[in-house]
Amino acid sequence: xxxxxxxxxxxxxxxxxxxxxxxxxxxxxxxxxxxxxxxxxxxxxxxxxxxxxxxxxxxxxxxxxxxxxxxxxxxxxxxxxxxxxxxxxxxxxxxxxxxxxxxxxxxxxxxxxxxxxxxxxxxxxxxxxxxxxxxxxxxxxxxxxxxxxxxxxxxxxxxxxxxxxxxxxxxxxxxxxxxxxxxxxxxx
Numbered sequence: 001x002x003x004x005x006x007x008x009x010x011x012x013x014x015x016x017x018x019x020x021x022x023x024x025x026x027x028x029x030x031x032x033x034x035x036x037x038x039x040x041x042x043x044x045x046x047x048x049x050x051x052x053x054x055x056x057x058x059x060x061x062x063x064x065x066x067x068x069x070x071x072x073x074x075x076x077x078x079x080x081x082x083x084x085x086x087x088x089x090x091x092x093x094x095x096x097x098x099x100x101x102x103x104x105x106x107x108x109x110x111x112x113x114x115x116x117x118x119x120x121x122x123x124x125x126x127x128x129x130x131x132x133x134x135x136x137x138x139x140x141x142x143x144x145x146x147x148x149x150x151x152x153x154x155x156x157x158x159x160x161x162x163x164x165x166x167x168x169x170x171x172x173x174x175x176x177x178x179x180x181x182x183x184x185x186x187x188x
Contacts, residue, residue: 024172031179032061038183039070044119046182047073049087049112051099052126052142054078056175073116077108087111100125100137102145102158109147110154120185121147122178128170140164142174146181155186 039046048057058074061067075086080099083089088111089104097103108123126142133139145158159181163173 021168024176028060028172028175028179029063031176031183032064032067035061035179035182036064036067036070039120042119045070045072045116047071047075047112047116047118047121048178049075049077049105049108049121049123051076051078051083051108051124052128053124053171053174053178056171057122057124057178060175060179072118073112075108075112075115083108087115098137100127100141100143102143102160105143105145106156106158109145109156113147113149113154119149120182122182123147124174124178126170126174128167128174130167138162140170142170142177144174144178144181146185148185157181157186 035046046061050057055074055076058071058076061071077083077086080094083094083099083104084091087108089107093103093107105123105125108125109121112118112121112123123145124142127133127137127139129139131139133141140163142161142163143158144161145156148155161174161177163170165173
């Protein structure tokens with residue numbers, strides 16, 4: 001099957017793509033290193049619950065040598081069924097709010113903590129495009145939730161972002177935002 005692009009790429013766009021990808025790769029590696037140092041200083045371990053990023057957060061952190069000291073587990077839950085079976089997201093939440101919603105990422109983050117035993121979790125669900133967007137949930141919309149253990153309770157922080165660019169740009173920016181959020185824990 002031949003894929004038809006919505007608009008033809010210009011030569012300068014093709015030439016700029018590798019440079020943008022390399023810059024994104026360097027930024028993500030730097031962020032992942034900072035996350036590792038941050039977690040190690042606190043004796044914390046991280047788990048991820050990913051949908052639109054497809055495991056890219058986990059790949060980014062495990063590219064860092066020594067990440068086994070601070071990275072616990074990754075859950076790539078692209079389908080609604082996987083969100084339910086692997087992370088305990090309720091069918092009712094998915095039906096009411098949709099997979100790309102605050103309610104779902106909150107349940108994903110809590111589920112990742114419970115399933116992994118980690119101290120910190122980040123959950124991501126969004127619409128990376130190029131299709132799949134609606135007026136209410138446009139392409140580039142991504143929901144995040146970070147979860148931290150505090151004794152027997154869990155502290156959650158959710159965030160809605162909208163990223164511009166192609167699929168790779170939306171996903172890369174989502175990975176960067178997810179890592180930045182790990183670096184900004186609430187007062188525990």
